[in-house]
Every structure is written in C-alpha cells, then in structure tokens.
Amino acid sequence: MEWLPPPDDHPTPSLIVHGGVVDRNLSRMQSYCNNHALNLRPHTKTHKSLEMARRQLAVGAVGLTVAKVGEAEIMSRVCSDVFIAYPAVGSHRLARIATLGKSHRISIGIDSLAAAKSLQDAAASQSCKLGVLVDLEVGFFRTGVEDPKNAIALCEFVASQKNLDFRGVMCFPGHILPSADDSVWYAYTDSLAKVIDQLQSRSIPVPIVSGGSTPTAMQSHRNPLLNEIRPGTYIYNDMNEVRLGVATLDDCAARVLATVVSTPSRNKFIVDAGSKTLSSDRNCVDADSGFGYVVEFPDAKISRLSEEHGEVVLPEASPSKPPRVGDRIWIIPNHICVSVNLQNSFYLLEQETLDQLPVDARGMLV
Numbered sequence: 001m002e003w004l005p006p007p008d009d010h011p012t013p014s015l016i017v018h019g020g021v022v023d024r025n026l027s028r029m030q031s032y033c034n035n036h037a038l039n040l041r042p043h044t045k046t047h048k049s050l051e052m053a054r055r056q057l058a059v060g061a062v063g064l065t066v067a068k069v070g071e072a073e074i075m076s077r078v079c080s081d082v083f084i085a086y087p088a089v090g091s092h093r094l095a096r097i098a099t100l101g102k103s104h105r106i107s108i109g110i111d112s113l114a115a116a117k118s119l120q121d122a123a124a125s126q127s128c129k130l131g132v133l134v135d136l137e138v139g140f141f142r143t144g145v146e147d148p149k150n151a152i153a154l155c156e157f158v159a160s161q162k163n164l165d166f167r168g169v170m171c172f173p174g175h176i177l178p179s180a181d182d183s184v185w186y187a188y189t190d191s192l193a194k195v196i197d198q199l200q201s202r203s204i205p206v207p208i209v210s211g212g213s214t215p216t217a218m219q220s221h222r223n224p225l226l227n228e229i230r231p232g233t234y235i236y237n238d239m240n241e242v243r244l245g246v247a248t249l250d251d252c253a254a255r256v257l258a259t260v261v262s263t264p265s266r267n268k269f270i271v272d273a274g275s276k277t278l279s280s281d282r283n284c285v286d287a288d289s290g291f292g293y294v295v296e297f298p299d300a301k302i303s304r305l306s307e308e309h310g311e312v313v314l315p316e317a318s319p320s321k322p323p324r325v326g327d328r329i330w331i332i333p334n335h336i337c338v339s340v341n342l343q344n345s346f347y348l349l350e351q352e353t354l355d356q357l358p359v360d361a362r363g364m365l366v
C-alpha cells in the first residue's frame with residue numbers, strides 16, 4: 001500500500017500509522033481465528049490506542065488484553081471485557097482492579113497462591129467478583145507455574161473462593177519459533193494437557209485456554225487445546241516480525257518519519273530519530289542488523305543511537321545517492337511496542353488525511 005509523504009511542515013520525528021495496512025493486518029488475524037474457532041483477545045500493549053482497540057473489537061475481537069492496571073482502566077472505556085495478563089501483586093494495584101471489577105468483566109492472570117489470596121481479599125472488600133486465569137509455564141520460563149501439581153492446587157484454590165471466578169488457564173509461548181517442528185508443538189500441548197485433564201477429571205471446568213503471541217499466532221491450531229489467542233504486535237508489525245519471516249515490509253503499518261539533520265561524511269548521515277523515538281532494542285533475530293530499517297536506503301544500517309541522534313551508515317559500494325540535509329526518510333523500528341510507548345501521539349494516515357491521535361495508554365507503569 002502507498003505511503004503518501006506528509007506535507008513538508010509535518011513535524012519530525014513522528015510515528016505514522018497507515019490505516020489501510022492496520023485494517024488488512026486486523027482482518028487477516030481475525031479471519032485466521034474465525035477459521036480455526038479461536039477467540040481473539042489482542043494484547044493492546046502494541047498500540048495503546050483507543051482508536052486501534054475499537055478497530056480490533058469492530059472486526060471481531062472478544063475482548064482486550066493489557067499488562068498494566070492503568071492500561072486496563074483506559075481500555076475499559078471502549079471494552080467491557082478486559083484481561084490483565086500480568087500478576088496483579090501489591091495493594092496499589094489490587095484496589096484499582098477491584099474498583100474496575102464492579103463495572104467490567106475483568107480477569108487477571110496469576111501464578112501464585114499469594115496473588116490469589118490478595119485478589120480474593122480485594123474483590124471481597126469491594127463486593128465484586130474477579131475472573132482468574134492461572135498462568136502455566138510452557139517453555140518460555142518467565143512467569144507461569146512450573147509444576148503441574150502446584151498449578152492444579154492453585155486452580156482448585158481459585159475455584160473455591162467466593163469472590164474469584166476460575167475462568168481457565170493462560171500461557172505465553174514466546175519461546176516457539178515460527179519454524180518449530182511438530183515435536184515442539186506436541187510438548188507445548190502436553191504441558192497444558194497435564195493440568196487441564198486433571199482439572200476436568202475433578203469436575204473443574206476450564207472455559208478459557210489462552211495462548212498465542214504474534215510469531216506463532218497463525219499456527220495456534222497446532223495446539224488443539226487453545227481456544228483463545230492474545231497476539232499484540234500483529235496490528236503494526238515491525239522488523240522483528242519481518243526478520244522472523246511472519247510479516248513483510250509491506251505489512252509494517254507503523255513507521256517513523258525522520259529528517260536528515262547532518263551529513264558528516266559521504267557514507268554517513270544523522271537523523272533526528274534516536275533512542276527516544278526508535279528505542280534502543282536490537283533486532284531479536286539479527287542483533288547486528290542495526291536499530292531499524294530505512295525504507296529509502298535498504299542497504300543502510302542504523303548503526304548507532306544517542307537519545308536524539310540516529311547514525312545511519314551506507315556501505316562503501318552503495319549504489320544509493322546519499323541524502324541531503326533536510327531530506328526525510330521512513331524508518332521501520334525493530335520493536336514497535338516500545339517505540340509506540342515513547343510517543344505522546346501518532347499520526348493516522350487514512351487515504352490522504354493525516355490525523356493526530358493520542359497514545360492513550362502510554363507510560364502506564366502500574
């Protein structure tokens with residue numbers, strides 16, 4: 001799809017999102033889910049935008065996922081069913097979650113008895129019911145109960161609590177590469193089955209089995225136990241997804257527009273997008289590929305970042321004509337979620353219009 005250059009006086013650096021590419025990415029993922037009887041509950045950490053959340057819900061998402069309580073508060077303005085896929089620990093979080101639980105269907109992913117007990121207390125103190133999904137470890141080794149026996153005990157405890165509603169299990173299969181073979185998918189399925197089968201034999205229903213991140217989202221049917229997935233990055237995509245082979249450059253819906261502010265030597269130029277715009281994340285597939293992709297100079301490397309400077313180097317033998325001071329370039333960041341979180345606003349490109357929209361849920365630390 002075409003990216004019309006913004007007018008000359010458009011400020012840089014700025015994050016520009018192509019509405020047409022977004023809609024295509026959303027409908028592709030939604031169709032996949034519809035074809036495989038999977039519910040889609042997108043993680044909104046990527047866009048943090050109410051407009052983008054509305055679009056996801058409009059095409060068929062069953063609800064939204066967030067990490068932070070502050071994000072849940074913002075997203076609850078457009079969605080009645082929000083999943084906090086992050087252990088809600090600490091009274092500063094719990095009181096706010098329980099308040100939200102009085103008006104919305106809120107679920108929380110937890111992996112400890114301590115979290116379950118404090119969630120129960122918080123829900124009881126505000127006379128509400130909170131949903132719980134128990135987080136199971138499936139190979140990524142971050143959060144998630146590792147021992148199936150402990151996981152079953154935690155699920156049973158949650159199911160027995162007056163103010164908690166046991167809604168199922170969640171996991172994060174971030175270790176599975178798009179190229180993974182059947183043995184990896186069998187192991188993934190098996191680690192969930194060890195818990196789910198036992199719960200069912202004890203007459204504890206497991207209505208939700210929630211997994212999925214962008215790199216393997218469209219292979220989720222290879223784990224037949226999943227009935228919900230939570231990809232986030234798929235809405236915009238980035239150079240991580242491109243180098244993983246699950247998106248093309250054309251599928252990247254968010255780009256940074258930057259201005260060349262200096263050309264210190266023939267093969268080097270400096271743009272006004274540094275780590276405060278692009279983030280200093282390296283590429284997850286090729287850490288040495290630089291800090292993003294320059295659309296106009298495919299052979300260039302963003303070799304170094306300071307906060308406000310991006311240093312771009314062209315190879316000695318590059319056929320490209322170096323840019324001049326004042327020229328503008330498009331950059332596709334390595335990791336779009338962190339880049340979005342650095343911006344107060346973004347510009348939505350829709351045919352020929354460019355609207356400035358807030359990044360509504362940026363910077364929510366709690």
Ligand SMILES: Cc1ncc(COP(=O)(O)O)c(C=O)c1O
Nearest residue numbers: 043085172213214230231232233
């Ligand atoms: C718990 C959880 N669910 C879903 C996602 C979405 O994954 P992705 O960014 O690959 O789309 C993430 C990403 O970090 C996550 O931590």
